[in-house]
Amino acid sequence: MRYHELIFFAVHRLLGTGTAQAWRTLLAAEDQSPGTLFRSRDAALAAVWERLRTATPFYREWLPPGPLLDGSGRLRPDVWAAAPVTDRRDIRTHFDDMVAFPSADARRAWRERRALPAGWTVQKSGGSTGQPVEYLQDRTWQAWNRAAALWCDKLSGAWPCREKRLKIWGGTQEIRGVKVPLTTRLSSWLQRGIILPSFRMDEATMRGHIETINRRTDAPTLEGYVSTLYTLARFARGAGLSVRPLQRVISSAGTLHAPMKELMEAVYGGPVFDRYGSRDGGATANQCELRRGLHVCEPTLYVEVVDKKGRQVPDGSEGDILLTQLHNHGMPLFRYRIGDRGVMDPEPCPCGRPHRVLKKLLGRVTERICTPDGRILDSLYFVHLLGVVLNSGWLDRFQVVQDKQDEVRIALVPREGSSPGERESGLRAVIAELEESLGPSVRLDARLVGDIPPSPSGKHLYVVSSL
Ligand SMILES: [Zn+2]
Known part of the structure; x- marks a missing residue:
């Protein structure tokens, strides 16, 4: 045709x-x-x-x-x-x-x-x-x-x-x-x-x-x-x-x-x-x-x-x-x-x-997390860690945001149907792993949320750094 x-x-x-x-x-x-x-x-x-x-x-x-x-x-x-x-x-x-x-x-x-x-x-x-x-x-x-x-x-x-x-x-x-x-x-x-x-x-x-x-x-x-x-x-x-x-x-x-x-x-x-x-x-x-x-x-x-x-x-x-x-x-x-x-x-x-x-x-420069003590974590790290390694099936999607140099926020959307116990232990594992890799120069705020709105262009961004 x-x-x-x-x-x-x-x-x-x-x-x-x-x-x-x-x-x-x-x-x-x-x-x-x-x-x-x-x-x-x-x-x-x-x-x-x-x-x-x-x-x-x-x-x-x-x-x-x-x-x-x-x-x-x-x-x-x-x-x-x-x-x-x-x-x-x-x-x-x-x-x-x-x-x-x-x-x-x-x-x-x-x-x-x-x-x-x-x-x-x-x-x-x-x-x-x-x-x-x-x-x-x-x-x-x-x-x-x-x-x-x-x-x-x-x-x-x-x-x-x-x-x-x-x-x-x-x-x-x-x-x-x-x-x-x-x-x-x-x-x-x-x-x-x-x-x-x-x-x-x-x-x-x-x-x-x-x-x-x-x-x-x-x-x-x-x-x-x-x-x-x-x-x-x-x-x-x-x-x-x-x-x-x-x-x-x-x-x-x-x-x-x-x-x-x-x-x-x-x-x-x-x-x-x-x-x-x-x-x-x-x-x-x-x-x-x-x-x-x-x-x-x-x-x-x-x-x-x-x-x-x-x-x-x-x-x-x-x-x-x-x-x-x-x-x-x-x-x-x-x-x-x-x-x-x-x-x-x-x-x-x-x-x-x-x-x-x-x-x-x-990754885009805006898709990297840089800590005050010089660690650089690419979006690949998070995609692999959260999407594959630590995800036994309870996590639907996530977003890591860095607005300030010494603070990293992570929002986790649990999959519908996952049990409260799975979510709790999943969140604990994420926090333990990320505290280790981000190091002591960064305060980590990790929480379970109901939804993550897409960016104005309609993309879901896994990692967003506005530094
Ligand atoms: Zn070719």
Whole structure:
């Protein structure tokens, strides 16, 4: 059934969104040599650099004079490294000065009445801790990012629009009556998603979701946030419900730790593909059929792994991930510290695609607990300890929160039907174990609760640090 695909691209061609062209570029890039792929990426970076230097007060001040490319058209690392690393704070503080408006009038219209140039949208991100940050995205970026998401689907084996897909989804845009542009609505209809709302994952909802998955045998793919997919898998396992085997599961918006992946594959009966993306950065990387690491979508984003000072670390070493958007002409994220840690694989993927591979994605910086005496506990530790080691079946889900350096709070939701005795001894075991690993510099407040509300984006976060 290819007609959805044909209509999808025909509509985008008709509307002049640029999506079809971006999609063709992404497909062609898979067969390019690394030299060709990286030369065109570097040419796009040079164009971003020039535009920012000439059209924005912020980058005019901070970007060193070029030229950015050497004689063979490749990035000059010394010039690039002299450019500033940016973060959420910069965007909050210097917002207006970081935008390349198409004209002085457009800049004035934004300043005076927040009027956006035609086709631009405001994107909000990062509601889990602190204030959300706003970004501007122009039409070109929306097209490239739409194509990048399709490319990630294709890497997972789900060719865009050709088959139906179950999506456990709970973004505010999807279900809170926020005005969604016609193109987006049309696109998602043509992409044939069957939406299972993820805002309230209570027992009745989860039973309903599993029934829908089992009934909709016309949808071979299940997609969702890692935390939601994992929660549902644990529920199915605990309640003894079987799920029909799926061809594939696409897991996004969080770190896919090994114990989570194992349980998900056992319950859903198909391979889990890890996807890396965010509202602010867009579709960034995805596992290919070999599922070794995550291929970076090189034609849309420049991904760097750097140390605290913004210097690139050698491939194979862990560092902070920086993103530079290549096609958001209005307000590209530039060397933007997105808040994730990762490791770039020094080896190319044996599948033959020239794109670099993120070998490992470690927990978000906000998904780690750091104690005053220097201990660092990753969300993996808690997921493994509480989800596997100490969970004899009494615990449904949990959340660890650190708002102050010397205090860690943990909320535990017991499974319905567990006995008071099980809960009591379970809680005691959790406290004993965590007091030991957190150490004496932290006060631990652990308690049983009835429910844990999801974050504004609909994700359940296992570990939240707002330090
Ligand atoms: Zn590969």
